[in-house]
Amino acid sequence: MSSEKFAIVLLVSFVSLAACSRSEPPAPPAAASTPATVAPAPAPVEPVPAPLTPDQIARLVRPHSPILGPANARVTVVEVLDPACGACAAFLPVVEQLMFLYPKDVRVVVRYADFHPVTLQALRLLEAARKQGKAHELLTALFKRQEEWASHAAPNPAQAWIIASETGVDMGRARKDALATSVDDMLKIEADDISALKVEHTPTFFVNGKPLPSFGAEQLMEFVTSEVQNR
Numbered sequence: 001m002s003s004e005k006f007a008i009v010l011l012v013s014f015v016s017l018a019a020c021s022r023s024e025p026p027a028p029p030a031a032a033s034t035p036a037t038v039a040p041a042p043a044p045v046e047p048v049p050a051p052l053t054p055d056q057i058a059r060l061v062r063p064h065s066p067i068l069g070p071a072n073a074r075v076t077v078v079e080v081l082d083p084a085c086g087a088c089a090a091f092l093p094v095v096e097q098l099m100f101l102y103p104k105d106v107r108v109v110v111r112y113a114d115f116h117p118v119t120l121q122a123l124r125l126l127e128a129a130r131k132q133g134k135a136h137e138l139l140t141a142l143f144k145r146q147e148e149w150a151s152h153a154a155p156n157p158a159q160a161w162i163i164a165s166e167t168g169v170d171m172g173r174a175r176k177d178a179l180a181t182s183v184d185d186m187l188k189i190e191a192d193d194i195s196a197l198k199v200e201h202t203p204t205f206f207v208n209g210k211p212l213p214s215f216g217a218e219q220l221m222e223f224v225t226s227e228v229q230n231r
Helices: 004-015 055-058 084-101 120-132 133-145 156-168 172-176 181-196 218-231
Strands: 076-080 106-112 204-207
Touching: 004 084, 004 133, 076 084, 076 218, 084 106, 084 218, 106 120, 106 181, 120 156, 120 172, 120 181, 133 204, 156 172, 204 218
Parallel strands: 076 106
Antiparallel strands: 076 204
């Protein structure tokens, strides 16, 4: 990998250390202590994820899942993402880099997690765009313009529809398709699969049916490279 490409990976790794997680109640404040009694905190150890079960592996890819890359690619990267997640947006250059480095060897499968209040409308819109062959273009645009529609301070999900229009999505058709019962079914499958796969933060990656050993852009790049070289 050239120094320029590696620098991009390192930059995104730094930006995206804090993944988006399911909502959790705040932890209670720690008791006060004097400096003399404070011991150095041990470095946190990230647990190694357990291998997937056959049932979980069967849930990784669905017929409705958007796929980028060749169908016969040797390596399949499944990315569980939330379009409103800042860390997912930060990982976009890493995923694009993988596709650039291994255009014949890697395909990326997208799965959706609904972890933010504005996500549901965006997922309906993305599924409507998929039926027009524009899921990838719209998801990229939603990531790049995330602050316009998914800002934590002033969320504006209606802006996502404007972004879709500017991306070339047929809005008349999209508004109808987004409310179809088939989208309800898709959202239920996504939620059931994400729960079965025990996804608690986004983005979460699986490479050839194996969880990423630890979270990070460098780890993802190294894991995919290893799978490409060993196939």
